[in-house]
Amino acid sequence: MSSNYSHVFEVDKFALTANNIxxxxxxxxxxxxxxFPATPPSKNDG
Incomplete structure (x- = not known):
């Protein structure tokens, strides 16, 4: 396992709707x- 916590995901289906846009x-x-507030990246995030 990688020490930088990388992840790989497989997408089976994807939809783009008027709502997304x-x-x-x-x-x-x-x-x-x-x-959905984003947290600022920490100093250790690269």
Whole structure:
């Protein structure tokens, strides 16, 4: 196992909908990203 915690995922199905595009284009304006806040990378993240 790699010491940098790398992961490989296999995607069986993928869907792109109008919702995906709407959130991608207006997520900041609508405050959508506040529901899923990202943590800033730590100094050890590379």
């Amino acid at each position: 709407t959130y991608g284009m207006t997520g900041d304006t609508l405050g959508y990203w506040l529901f």
